Amino acid sequence: MKQRLSNAKQGRAGVIAVEQACNRLDLIWRNLLEEDVGVDGTIEIAIGNFPTGKIVGAQIKSGMSYIRSETNDSFKFYPDKDDIEYWRALSIPLFLLVHHPANDNIYWVDIGRYVESRGEEPLGKPYISFSKVNTLDRTFESYLHKRFDLAVYTDDQYATLLHELKTLVHVDGVGSAAVTVTALDLFIEGLWGLCSKVQFHSSLMTDLIRKMLREREGEIPITYTFTRTDLYPFFTRYFNILTKNHLALLDVADINESLYVKLEFPTFISSLTSNGRRFVEYLRNSSLPRVHDNQFMSLSVIPHVQIEVYSSFALVDEKAELGPFTDVLAIGFNPYLDYYRLSHWFRAAPGDAAVEVGAQNIHYHALREYLENHFGSVHKDNFIFRYLDIPLSPLICWLEQWSESTYGMPTYRLAGKSAKETVGFSDELMSIMGPVGTITITESPSQQFPLPVLANGEFLIESLPESVRNEIANRMSHI
Incomplete structure (x- = not known):
């Protein structure tokens, strides 16, 4: 059978x-x-x-x-x-x-x-x-x-989420420079691509601090810290809110790799889910007019700071006199991807030609270690920092403290558009209009980088022809 x-x-x-x-x-x-x-x-x-x-x-x-x-x-x-x-x-x-x-x-x-x-x-x-x-x-x-991105909260759930983002805060600075940044600030500042995506990079934090400070008067001591112990818990809890409430499609494994393996700040642009896009509309309808899109982005490395190291420093008749230079570090920055471009020039003795001893892409904490390892024993008076952008970024905040600066930053220097916004707009315009046809953009001549004329009047590259050196000196006098 x-x-x-x-x-x-x-x-x-x-x-x-x-x-x-x-x-x-x-x-x-x-x-x-x-x-x-x-x-x-x-x-x-x-x-x-x-x-x-x-x-x-x-x-x-x-x-x-x-x-x-x-x-x-x-x-x-x-x-x-x-x-x-x-x-x-x-x-x-x-x-x-x-x-x-x-x-x-x-x-x-x-x-x-x-x-x-x-x-x-x-x-x-x-x-x-x-x-x-x-x-x-x-x-x-x-x-x-x-x-499948089908979950959408009720207004009551959005109200709870909004409260959670507002109450997750990071407080930094002292006295008149104290600022409070919330997770809601990070979310709104990170909206991108017609509010269809959310981005993250550490410069979002300094952008928020700068916008808060430029409304104040007087001078502000730059005491903001970007230490892992201060910021990682805040950032991690913010990322958890995004994933827990299914607001954005984050690659959590990649974020954790950056935070805990590479020991660097993560960077990403992630699509908002239906729930995330609906939350943006909820924010707009909740008397939050500052909810806006940050469309511009650039892959350009922008001149950021030139660090010049001198053999000596003295005050003569209340004027600074600098000895011959020994090192020049030209540091560019891409704030959207959170990396720096470091070019290091070294001169063994006055009269010798400066030699580029290293050029590399480098992240924030690694750059700090590089500076400390090479120049930790040099007297801080022997440094000149020439900031080439609005002077508030993770690196500049650290340089102000590392150099033991006792000077405040005039708040008017924090106003206006940063170089990243200007370059980002230019790149965005080119990407939109370029395929349509021919587009011509006329801009003022870009600043040479590294700066060829140093703070003590020496030339970084001594072998330049005299006619070229005169032209550079004349141009630099008008910057």
Whole structure:
């Protein structure tokens, strides 16, 4: 007599259990009737009676043979090597569903995210760990909504979110220079691309501080710190709010790599989700007129500061007299990507030609270490800092303290547009108008960098012809 396969009944029970669970939820189950080779069916997300067209695949396993090392909270599933390769090749998200016959629960794992996290590790864990918290219930439905950017908050939830962003604060500066930056400030200042994206770089913080200070009068001591211990907790909690409330599609692994492996500030431009874009509209309707777009961005490295090191310094009749220079460091900055371009010129003795001993792209903390290692023992009076942009950035804040400066910064120097905004506008205009046809932009001659004439009147490159040196000196006198 023909017999039914022993595992057919159990396998069918798993499919029925999944179908019944989907019927209880706003999910549409469809069996694949032909050639089950790794996907048993599909699940489409519906919102009420309306299908969304968002579909995931489902691979169903049913029976105790698939459940290993079970505890009260979890169990392990051991896939075949062929399974992993097939799942990696799929063009739709796939969920592995395991039906537990003892309690009739269905547990799930997002295989797409699992494969991404596994990468190409040939010696990675041979099993997939299932949490018993993840059952086919409303939580699973909510996860799918977030997976496809379908979750949108109510106004009450936005009000709670707004309060959370306002109460997450970072306080910096002392006395009249004290400022308070909120996570809401960071979010609004980071809106980009017609408010469809949010960006982050450490200069957002200095831009916010500068805008607060330029409304004040007098001189401001530059005492703002960009230490990891001060800022990392604030930034990390801000990023967590963005991900927890599903406001933006952040690459959390990349952010953590920057923060805790490279020990640098992360940079990103991430798309806002539907919930994030709806939150922007909520902010605009909540008497926050400063909600705006920051469209401009530039990949240019902009002249930022020239550091000149001299062999001696003296005050003669209340005038500074500088000895021959020894080192010149020309530092450019791309504030959008948070990196610096360092060119270091060195002269062994007066009269010798200055030699460029190094040129490199470098991040903020590494640049600080470079300066401390090379010049930590040099008397601070022997330095001249020539700021070539609005003088408030992570590096300039640090230089003011490292040089033990006791002078305040006049607030009028913090007004106006920074070089990054000007260059960003130019780049944006070129990218928009360039494909249309010919575009000509007439600008004043850009400043030479490094500055060829130093603060003591010497030339950085002594071998220049006299006619060229005279021309440079004449041009510099008009800057």
